[in-house]
Amino acid sequence: MKLTPTQAASLSDEVYALTKFPVLEDAITHLNHxxxxxxxxxxxxxxxxxTGGPAFIKVRTAFxxxxxxxxxxxxxxxxxxxxxxxxxxxxxxxxxxxxxxxxGQPVHDGFNKAFHSMLPQIxxxxxxxxxxxHVHCLGHSLGGALATIAAEWxxxxxxxxxxxxxxxxxxxxxxxxxxxxxxxxxxxxxxxxYHRTDIVPCxxxxxxxxxxxxxxxxxxxxxxLIPWKxxxxxxxxxxxxxxxxxxxxxxxxxxxxxxxxxxxxxxSKAVIGQTMSAIEWLNEAIIYVVKKCMEFAGRVINxxxxxxxxxxxxxxxxxxxxxxxxxxxxxxxxxLVKKIMQFLGMTRAPDAASVTHDFLRNLLIxxxxxxxxxxxxxxxxTLADGRGL
Amino acid sequence: MLRKFVLCAVLAIVSGSLFxxxxxxxxxxxxxxxxxxxxxxxxxxxxxxxxxxxxDYQKKKQDETVTDSEGYFxxxxxxxxxxxxxxxxxxxxxxxxxxxxxEEEFKIWSGVKRKREENAESRGKPLVVTCELTREDEIxxxxxxxxxxxxxxxxxxxxKEDIF
Numbered sequence: 001m002k003l004t005p006t007q008a009a010s011l012s013d014e015v016y017a018l019t020k021f022p023v024l025e026d027a028i029t030h031l032n033h034x035x036x037x038x039x040x041x042x043x044x045x046x047x048x049x050x051t052g053g054p055a056f057i058k059v060r061t062a063f064x065x066x067x068x069x070x071x072x073x074x075x076x077x078x079x080x081x082x083x084x085x086x087x088x089x090x091x092x093x094x095x096x097x098x099x100x101x102x103x104g105q106p107v108h109d110g111f112n113k114a115f116h117s118m119l120p121q122i123x124x125x126x127x128x129x130x131x132x133x134h135v136h137c138l139g140h141s142l143g144g145a146l147a148t149i150a151a152e153w154x155x156x157x158x159x160x161x162x163x164x165x166x167x168x169x170x171x172x173x174x175x176x177x178x179x180x181x182x183x184x185x186x187x188x189x190x191x192x193x194y195h196r197t198d199i200v201p202c203x204x205x206x207x208x209x210x211x212x213x214x215x216x217x218x219x220x221x222x223x224x225l226i227p228w229k230x231x232x233x234x235x236x237x238x239x240x241x242x243x244x245x246x247x248x249x250x251x252x253x254x255x256x257x258x259x260x261x262x263x264x265x266x267x268s269k270a271v272i273g274q275t276m277s278a279i280e281w282l283n284e285a286i287i288y289v290v291k292k293c294m295e296f297a298g299r300v301i302n303x304x305x306x307x308x309x310x311x312x313x314x315x316x317x318x319x320x321x322x323x324x325x326x327x328x329x330x331x332x333x334x335x336l337v338k339k340i341m342q343f344l345g346m347t348r349a350p351d352a353a354s355v356t357h358d359f360l361r362n363l364l365i366x367x368x369x370x371x372x373x374x375x376x377x378x379x380x381x382t383l384a385d386g387r388g389l
Numbered sequence: 390m391l392r393k394f395v396l397c398a399v400l401a402i403v404s405g406s407l408f409x410x411x412x413x414x415x416x417x418x419x420x421x422x423x424x425x426x427x428x429x430x431x432x433x434x435x436x437x438x439x440x441x442x443x444x445d446y447q448k449k450k451q452d453e454t455v456t457d458s459e460g461y462f463x464x465x466x467x468x469x470x471x472x473x474x475x476x477x478x479x480x481x482x483x484x485x486x487x488x489x490x491x492e493e494e495f496k497i498w499s500g501v502k503r504k505r506e507e508n509a510e511s512r513g514k515p516l517v518v519t520c521e522l523t524r525e526d527e528i529x530x531x532x533x534x535x536x537x538x539x540x541x542x543x544x545x546x547x548x549k550e551d552i553f
Binding site for chain 1: 396443445477478479481483484485496499500501503507528530533534535537548551553
């Protein structure tokens with residue numbers, strides 16, 4: 001059985017209220033009432049004895065709930081997550097470090113540590129489930145990241161094949177983790193929903209990527225030209241998925257941009273602005289151009305960049321090697337450089353002689369900084385609204 | 390593989406150091422709206438009862454009052470400063486009101502506020518309650534915010550949908 005988007009969103013939202021009820025019994029009462037007795041806490045009697053565990057996991061960095069399906073949900077188990085401020089602080093710390101996931105792939109150490117501190121309760125729970133139990137891992141935001149690590153762990157270390165649902169999750173690990181996790185779970189069991197203009201799925205920076213590694217994710221259109229924090233709200237996710245099936249949501253995904261579309265965009269005379277749309281086109285165009293350059297100049301970079309600046313350097317190197325690559329009579333790299341400069345508001349027309357490795361590297365870093373600025377402005381505006389209270 | 394690598398690289402470019410900063414904001418949020426009303430026991434006003442209110446936002450805060458001869462009490466709105474980090478945070482506040490009467494403690498209000506605005510507990514109207522200590526708890530949701538309470542106030546609860 002798989003949860004509908006409405007069910008998954010409801011559970012991912014309720015985890016917030018469940019953690020904040022002043023009295024534990026009230027959380028139990030609320031859960032029973034909200035879901036008509038279809039869900040119960042694992043070992044509810046122990047909870048009522050106020051031992052605090054094991055269904056109610058509270059560590060400094062995260063909260064988790066272990067739930068069992070009742071009535072027609074018998075045979076289903078649920079692991080719900082939510083992160084805390086501590087985890088947010090870890091995530092936003094620039095000193096990103098990595099540690100190995102259950103299958104030995106690199107993931108953000110903060111998420112990994114948080115998950116491992118919950119494992120003494122999650123482990124016995126999952127192992128106690130009879131064969132054939134459907135295990136569902138869910139979470140919004142940081143909770144989505146924890147659910148991802150948990151799902152991989154369940155698959156790797158137990159007999160169960162879990163399903164994973166996340167809303168507005170940040171990126172959890174590197175490409176190796178993403179691919180391995182996708183292989184282990186199968187992308188049909190992964191439901192990653194995100195608003196187009198939610199800022200959280202944009203972090204942490206490279207080399208972090210989303211799971212699944214395939215295109216099977218659940219894009220939700222949201223208003224705004226630039227990434228905005230409003231559309232990270234769980235309430236808005238609930239609204240966006242209400243009464244839709246996963247297939248309905250999948251149908252909303254915009255088609256991938258084609259090679260000829262990208263070339264046409266690169267050659268177009270239209271001046272681009274600093275919008276989400278321009279950012280998306282630039283994304284695709286850079287991927288396309290870098291790919292072409294690699295085909296042209298050979299594989300000139302290794303894939304072991306470990307810092308942001310090393311990566312920019314390597315990208316610049318690829319573009320530099322491909323500068324003589326022509327489409328028609330113009331250099332593809334120069335077309336791209338022109339678009340990036342437009343985006344940055346730089347007017348000087350580039351020529352092949354001035355476009356050196358250093359120039360390209362600086363341009364890429366400036367691009368990054370500019371997008372950063374856009375986001376900062378967006379956030380400042382949001383904060384100014386908040387002051388009206 | 391290559392495409393993915395480049396995709397990562399590009400995502401890095403656009404996301405850059407988005408999260409490098411945190412913003413401290415002087416904004417305030419309402420963690421418990423002004424609440425007033427009457428405490429009853431078997432329909433009779435309860436005078437001289439302690440009404441103790443706890444909010445649990447970034448940390449726990451408590452205030453209290455005593456009912457007058459008509460069982461009437463009022464507590465002001467609680468506003469708290471919130472530190473806004475770059476990462477958006479869900480707004481979640483635990484709310485509790487206990488009434489202490491004749492050495493007995495009654496939990497009359499246990500809930501979770503999910504909206505930052507004052508009077509979100511009553512869809513924007515002033516929160517005026519009548520609480521009967523002998524009553525069974527009622528479980529309701531108002532605008533997605535759950536309450537387990539012995540109080541009644543002028544609000545239409547959310548219509549419950551059975552999703553399973």
